[in-house]
Amino acid sequence: MKSHLFIFMALIIVSCAPNKSTNTQPEDNFRYNVEQFADAGVLRFRVNGWDSLDVRRKALVYCLNEAALWGRDILFDQNNRYNLAVRRTLEAIYSGYQGDTATVDYKEFIIYLKRVWFSNGIHHHYGQEKFLPAFSKEFFVDAVRSLNIKQVPVRENQSVDDFLAEIIPVIFDPQVYTKKVEQGSGVDVISSSANNYYGQGVTQSDVERFYDAKKDPHNTQPVAYGLNSRLVKQNGVLTEQVYRLGGLYSSSIEKIIYWLQEAGKYTENEEQSRVIELLVDHYRTGSLETYDDYAIAWVQDTESMVDFVNGFTESYGDALGIKASWEALVNFKDLDATAKTKIISENAQWFEDNSPVARQFRKEKVKGVSAKAITAAIIGGDCYPTTPIGINLPNSNWIRKEYGSKSVTITNITDAYDKAALGSGFIDEFVSGDYEKGLIKKYSSQTDNLHTDLHECLGHGSGKLLPGVDPDALKVYGSTIEEARADLFGLYYIPDAKMLELGLLDDAEAYKAEYYKYMMNGLMTQLARIEPGKQIEESHMRNRAMIAHWVLEKGAAEKVVELKKDPEHDKTFVKINDYEKMRALIGQLLAEIQRIKSEGDFKAAQEIVETYAVEVDRALHLEVKTRYDALGIVPYKGFVNPVYEAVRGEQGEIIDVKVSYDEGYAEQMMRYAQDYSPLPTYND
Ligand code: ZN
Secondary structure (H helix, E strand, O other): OOOOOOEOOOHHHHHOOOOOOOOOOOOOOOOOEEEEEOOEEEEEOOOOOHHHOOHHHHHHHHHHHHHHHOOHHHHHHHHOOOHHHHHHHHHHHHHHOOOOOOOHHHHHHHHHHHHHHHHOOOEOOOOOEEOOOOOOHHHHHHHHHOOOHHHOOOOOOOOHHHHHHHHHHHHHOOOOOOEOOOOOOOOOOOOOOOOOOEOOOOOHHHHHHHHHOOOOOOOOOOOOOOOOEEEEEEOOEEEEEEEOOOOEOHHHHHHHHHHHHHHHHHOOOHHHHHHHHHHHHHHHHOOHHHHHHHHHHHHHOOOOOEEEEEEEEEOOOOOOOOOOEEEEEEEEEOHHHHHHHHHHHHOHHHHHHOOOOOHHHOOOOOOOEEEEEEEEEEEEEOOOOOOOOEEEEOOOHHHHHHHOEEEEEEHHHHHHHHHHHOOOOHHHHHOOOHHHHHHHHHHHHHHHHHHHHHHHHHHOOOOOOOOOOOOOOOHHHHHHHHHHHHHHHHHHHOOOHHHHHOOOOOOOOOHHHHHHHHHHHHHOHHHHHOOOOOOOOOHHHHHHHHHHHHHHHHOOOOOOEEEEEEOOOOEEEEEEOOHHHHHHHHHHHHHHHHHHHHHOOHHHHHHHHHHHOOOOOHHHHHHHHHHHHHHOOOOEEEEEOOEEEEEEOOOOOEEEEEEEOOOOHHHHHHHHHHHOOOOOOOOO
């Protein structure tokens, strides 16, 4: 499993989401809340600073945006081989339905379709489990039969009846494709995962053997083997189907290449042109060496105002962390907020030298953590509609070591979360006392951002592996340990006097807001996102649960932190009695987690994750869900994109780009399905 994880999922998502009836419209009437269904809410973000960009940069963003939208189908197919068939069938029903739209079945159909869009497929984007529709099979069959056959995504020469026989279990049968990513111990995590990174009949040991054989311990600059391909078994032989022009997903990649080349006409400087050329080259050939060249050029381009991610990037969707999902993000610098992250990265060595980690696991020289705050212009692929609030790339260990990494926080996204969350009642419901409530209301948006910056700019880049340690030694526990390492690094330093000295915080007590929220989230409130009866699976959630439960247990004798039941209302609250001792515990755990990582101590990783990160207290879980429901808060948030319109000159050149914000959720999804959906339904 890849040892670096770069998306810091919004901590904020647990503290947000008012219900629809909230009346906290900001002064200028920008509508941050779009709509809500099932466990999800859709928000809108604003592209702050757009008008300050010159026309050339606006044109550049426009072309990169187009490239960001054309890969959407790829992700659907990566998530499950039937996702495009399911989505296209549902969309055909949505646009062609002639029946009664006032029925329960139809309403449930709309909810299911919105969930499929939200999760980029039939599995929950976060919990990984397949969600089932609440409309009847009969409704579905009738609706499909009433469509013109041309609208039904049948296979070649397939009848509608055969199509229905094939697709119905995919949608309705809980035993079919149960989980997108299976991480449980003691099972074959490849053959029991429903994603489409591996062909039929490929097993975990096949994959491990295939990729272990590619690793050369003497190669100090290894490519990310297997990153951009599906591994299949053909006549008993394992082969990679590479994502490239002329290969798998070619028709999407062709469009992406076209728009990257258009973007090449409007670049800011030569470095940026080179980045785009190398990426195009990689998409043409599928070469992972070229991908590394691109990553190196990209990480070194720190001067450009406009920047982007476009490609096979993160490997959370693969239980073994080898295959990457397609994602995209186009952005430009938020100059004011960048000043703060710059201070952090300029002091990276001080933080490394003063950390509680044993000397042999620290880096002698921390290199080039470039940090910036950005404004997102568009999100695509695995960043859409649910999006990270921070990113740290590239993922290659040796490139990070030799060239550093780029770390960004996305300020207009956090801003939208904050604005949308006003008045949700969450803090009043879950925070224990007036003192804590006051701290959180006053400081938590500041400390949330600071913790994200520390996690991304310093946490992932700190520490080192001992010579000869396999970066994948922690296997399925690798992601959780890596996220914990980055979180702990941030938590350890937030109370430090250095924060005040550097002007990152202006009150010595502010950190308590972050400590309180972190413990409350890890012990309680994040449980709102788990389905009843399920365990914690997702690595960021596991990491938070692990840190919080470990601190709770190790500090129990001295009552550092307590989970207390308020007898009057029979509600559970977190109580932190000794913030300084809590910091000491955080330091101890950081030292241990770094040791596990540096030594590649699989046994210890397994032990600590299985003990503290996975199990759910059923009674507490139910209580949290009930309290959430009473507030009308949904646990997951996603975004619709702004709409961009290019104004063209006589030669076809872009002379202006207009941005607008009035597109609805279903409207946007249907437009994307209409205008940006080049892949065949079946990519077997
Ligand atoms: Zn992270």
